Amino acid sequence: MALAFCGLLAIMWLGFGPESPASRAAASAIGAMSIVTLAWHHRRRAGDASREAELLARRLVEENIELEHRLHQAEDDHRSLEHYFETLMEHIPANIYFKDADSHFLKVNQSMAESFGCGHPADMLGKTDHDFFESEHADQALRDEQEIISSGRGITGKVEHETFSKGREGWVLTTKMPFRDRSGRIIGTFGMSSDVTELMQTRNTLERERNVLRSLIDSFPDKIFVRDPGRHYLVVNKAMAEWVGADSPEEMLGKTPDDYFPEAIARAGAREDLDMLASGKPVLNREWTFDMGGQGVRYLVTTKVPLVEPDGRCWGIVGMDRDMTEYKLASEKLEQTERQLQELMDNSPAVISLKDRGGRYQMVNRGFEELFGLERGDVLGRRDDEFIADKDVAARFRAIDEEVMDKREPVQLDEQLYVDGEPRWYVSVKFPLFDSEGQIHAVASISTDITDRKVAEDAMQQLNDELVRANDDLQQAHEQLIQAEKMESIGRLASGVAHEVKNPLAMIGMGLELLARRIPEEDASGREALDRMKRGIERAKRIIKGLVDFSSARQLALEPSDVNQVVQDAIALVEYQLRKGKVTLADEFAEDLPRIELDATRIEQVLVNLMINAMQAMETGGQLTVRTYATFLTDAKRDEGVRTATHLRAGDRVIRIEIDDQGPGIDPENLKKLFDPFFTTKPTGVGTGLGLSVSRKIVELHHGTLELINRDEGGVRARITLKCPEAGR
Template identity: 30%
Template sequence: MASRQSLPARPLPDPCSSLDRIEPLEGIDETAWLDVIQKMEQVYTQLIDDEVKLEQKNAELELQQQFIASVMSSMSDVLLVCDRNGRIEQVNRALCELVGRSEAELIGQPVALWLADAASQERAQWAMQDSAGQGLVIELNLLDRHGQPLSVDASCTPRLGGARRRLGTVWVGRPTGELKRAYHELQAAHAALKSAQQQLLHSEKMASLGQLVAGVAHELNNPISFVLGNTHALQKYCKRLQSYLDALHQRQSEAELADLRQRLRIDHLLSDLPELMAGTLEGAQRTADIVQGLKRFSAMDRQQRVRLDLAEVLERALLWVQKGQAQAPRIDWVRPPQPLPVLGSDGPLQQVLTNLLQNACDAVADQIGARRWVRIEADADALAVRVRVCDGGAGIAPEHLSRIFDPFFTTKPVGQGTGLGLSISYGIVEEHGGHLSARNSADAGAEFELSLPRADAP
């Protein structure tokens, strides 16, 4: 838009100097001349005022033009104004830099010349001919300075004149290539973060599992030893039965068979076999249950939600924690008569409860006498299931209460805690739609409360 130039100052005639050159006319007296001079002075004063106002308007117009030009040049979005025929009338610096052309090279060119494909040209032509009088947002591919297509989200707004007659179109566009690339990078970073979080969760689970290895090994040793003992007995019984069957096949006399039956204690063997087999099966089943529990606990969370009785998960976690303690504290726990139904993943919830119980046992490890206790309470109402784990330890320092669930925050000595257990537990509980909180108990030490939505809640 060309700037408007100031009007040059022109000297105005002096009415007084003109009066000296006027010759008196017949029939006109001095009063008439004075009226003429007064009118001329008024006209001269009005001319001066109009010229001053014109100069002020011109200065204001120049300021407005400078303001608009500065706004257009500072825009990061591209701006293009075209006429009714689609020829460029005005552009901003962002568009010039994008296409690698100067403003003079772009003015007067068709808009379609700078569109990369036929589809963009058709969309632009349709938008410029739209008679609705409302702004449209379409996606176009512009040719950049290297002649490559560049995706742009363009807002197309009609430029209206008098009587709302369409004079052209105003285009404001924002290149979306960088945004799309940044979005894909953000998606990739989010996926990597989720994978790292899952690996971190699994690592912490393995660390918790490592603390329970001694207790689990002892727990496995009993049924395995039982199965091994029964297997050795079965091997002896097999040898006796084989000897007795060989004698039968050799058709020995009744007296010899009776003597052999008594010496091999066949009757005792036959009566002992059912109990021996039942005990072996029980030991094998106990071993299988423990191994299955290990697999559930160590398996990666597949986000599968099933109906669980939280009391069963709690008792399984309690058994493991007790077996892993060299000198287990007194644990007060009475299972409620009614089940505690929740929807969740067995392994992660067991990890949460194991962590809470393990922390409670660690908190009272240095206590003596009556302070070495852990109390577990559980109840449910129509909406939620709650489990509280309290201990007789020293409690949580007030300055640590606000940071207790922060990642890598721990009050344990170096090498005895990663600071991730409670943080990961908090995340698991939130994923299950519940809440995990910590406070100091009125009785003695710390109290952690786990609250989960009830599975059959309305």
């Protein structure tokens, strides 16, 4: 009975138990063993009488063997399926997971474990998204999974922003489905997600570029379009839509130029497109006109280029229409203005030019062509040094241009240029030209021929100089006449005074001699008073002698004389006084001086007077230099006081005697008074004020001149100029 029950139980398990291959194989084995044992037991009891039971047992054994084979086959298939599944889970680059109804991870692959920062899939089992993500992301994932479980509908192709391990952010493409058991009951969820960060970044970049390109073409004032080979519009910008009167660019998509342009223009454009698609050559800057009705005729420039696939197949045309109406009108107006400006420049008598910052000519007028003997075609675009032979002139022109650009203001100057070998004078004004941003872009030059004016100005200046010299001569002559008249008056006065005073002084002198005999020798005070009176008479006699010499009209005792010898004789007369005054003498006598007619005694008197004056100017001593030399007179002042026809003139050969001292010099205010009678800068009793007046008169009687000049290096130079005799005399 027990064996029968076990066999029956095994058969029921096979009929109603789970479909697991292992459990079914175990049940069949138990059932077979029970039946075989039961049959063997009955056979032993019944013997060989029950043939049917034996056959039944044999069939049961065969079925058991078949069941065992099927069991092994099922186990192999199961192991293969598990191997495929594990291989898929291990090597697929996407993240694969299974979760229970409470969103706990049941199984994950290695890729998902690594993306979540785990070393092995087992580290994630039993955990939820809240263990790996922020609440916001984890809560949303939980809501999605609960919705899937409740509705039975999965989520496919959902892109989610996600923060990966180590803080890296990115995007994943997720598919989530309900997880069912064998009976179809939902017991959780499973899904797969792929890292599409690079794809999303590329898509976002392309989207940004598309938006930038769209914004760019829509902001262009030019009309931009893309058409397929059938001339259907694929892309147009706002300017194109507005131009043809469409409400929006989208309205034109799929339409052709036939829908917007006149038949003739559309037909010509179609032929042009076919030719371009056949040849592959673009259409560049084709000019054409279009009558827009109320807008009038518009001037357009079209550029079209074929769009070619990598395999060389043409899939469309991109083109651009640019409205050049305003530019063309402005260009025509500019050309007209330039023609008018050129005509104005060409008819100007001035020389006009325009250069860029590099010194290359941009514009010249006819006056410039005539000045340099060149056609403007030979000048435009070239620098000065490329066609002007004189490189110094070219360099000067360039330097002036650079000065104008540096100063940023006009420069005016006078220039001398040679035209046909003749010098011509020009007054030039060079000035910078500024662009709209205040930067210098060119230098302009206007030059006016002022040769005639320059000649007239030079002539006028020469005449003015002559008038000034004449006026100076007249002024000097006037002063000399006054001086001469004054000298004549003083001379007559001196002559009268000398005559009237000389005799009384002689009588006083005789009285003093008589008085001297009567004063006792022991009367010292009387003797002293008498000596003072004698000295006063001697001083008065010297003054009278000077007056007589000044006013004397006696003839000179002229004899041919050696000037150097006369000077040496005068030096011998003052040599003692010079040594006493600590004055050293330096002589610079020229050799082979011609002999001239002199009153040697009078000239010695003049030289002694000049040397004594020089010695007195050097109170603490110094050097006195006396020199003689012959020269030709380059300038001669006309002296109306010398009433002879033999006075000095420019070009005369003369001998000069110069005496240089190292004194303090003469006050400029006193230079004009030095030769006035009785004018002296010496203390009272030292000089009479007649020495220079008498010396000058003596020199003038020799038809010469006497000058006193302050030297640049200090001191005074006394210069006597005497005329040499003419050749043959």
